[in-house]
Amino acid sequence: MSEDPCVPETGTFAVDFRDGSVGQVMGCEGGLVQLRPIGGGREWDCPPASVREAPPVEVLRERVRQVNREGRLP
Known part of the structure; x- marks a missing residue:
């Protein structure tokens, strides 16, 4: 029996260590x-x-970046 290589869990937030991007885990394909x-x-x-669970501070930082980007839209 093999372990599911897709961690962290679907719905949680993770960091892609290749470039530091933070995203929500949508699944494994x-x-x-x-x-x-x-x-x-x-x-x-x-x-x-290359994926690890995102610490809460990283999720918050990315949410602030998103709000700032939306505030700059015309």
Whole structure:
């Protein structure tokens, strides 16, 4: 019996250590973790070895960035 390589759990937030992006874990497809940006947008795939659960401070920081980006839209 093998362990599911897709961690953390679906619905939680994770950091993609390849570039520091924070996203919500949407699931696992083809052995890759699918992350969606906070605030919505296009999902991206990440190898499980490059994903770790995001600390609350990282999630908050990304949410603030998203609010700031939305405030600058015309």
